[in-house]
Amino acid sequence: MWYWYLGAILVWLASAACIISTIVEMKQGKTDPLGPRPENFWGAAVFHGSTAILVFWMLVKALTT
16 A cells, blocks of 8 residues: 555655764764764664664555555
């Protein structure tokens, strides 16, 4: 159905916006003064991994319904 495609697109856009905003912050020098921290990495890894799985699931639903 069309709403699964729409959901997949919206989740993908949210993930892409997060990646782009992180790149912009790095270019502007807005990094943590204490340096990279593990919780920042794992938070991003979990967020982007879960959104990738969610988008894949929505696309499979769209193609099978």
